[in-house]
Amino acid sequence: MSNQLRAAAYEHPSTTGERAHADSAPAVRLTSVTRTYGRGTNPVRALDDVSLTIPRGSFTAVMGPSGSGKSTFLHCAAGLDSPTSGRVELGGTDLTGMNETRLTELRRARIGFVFQAFNLVGALTVRQNIELPLRLAGRRPGRGQLEAMLGRVGLEGRERHRPAQLSGGQQQRVAIARALIAGPDVLFGDEPTGALDTVTARQILGLLRSCVDETGQTVVMVTHDPLAASYADTVLYLADGRLAGRTDAPTAELVAERMTHLGAWS
């Protein structure tokens, strides 16, 4: 993506002239999203009037000091949590007011999630883990689909292994394959390399990058690591629940400097 396109794409969303067609809608759009925890005299505004647009086919890292609202952002954007006010749209679909059943269906069909701790099912083989989202949605993998996915994430020949027989990096590859198998609009990562050594983390980040570059996948990842963030097209910063800026074409140095200014390591 060119810098110019990125700059245009992340601009504060305008409601005028919005294209209704889902295919042309951004992958994620938040409009004035606020998420408050607790009531009474001391509610916490985990997200405070956040508006942003994440274009399709882009790789976005979300950073910010501890407690700045990153997890809350990810959960609201992925339909795992509902904002107190404001609107979340996923590929043009408005999540506002959806009941839990519809949200569950939407998450299964259109969202992939990768966690720091992999979250694989230990009793299932690699194949069964990867197929799980399809099975839960009452679908079967297409002919050759599993094999193609194993090749894409570099796990050829491992389909009968169980998670405990795999390295951390291999387990995260399984988790990525599982997250991608249903063809989600967005792959969300919650510190997907947080539990991996530096070399393995780079391989996993390279894999996420290639998903964006080769198949147009949209990836949104929360991370504390400037090096991880440097694999993204754009870094969005949160501070005290508010959007506090962005870096396009980030380098680890630029991101680290920005994080220092946000007080992340003080």
Ligand SMILES: Nc1ncnc2c1ncn2[C@@H]1O[C@H](COP(=O)(O)OP(=O)(O)OP(=O)(O)O)[C@@H](O)[C@H]1O
């Ligand atoms: N369930 C909850 N109940 C009350 N307050 C919460 C809850 N979840 C989060 N918060 C508060 O909301 C704010 C944002 O939390 P959040 O977990 O989104 O931050 P974060 O940037 O992901 O933090 P970290 O980097 O430490 O994981 C914090 O002040 C946190 O204490």
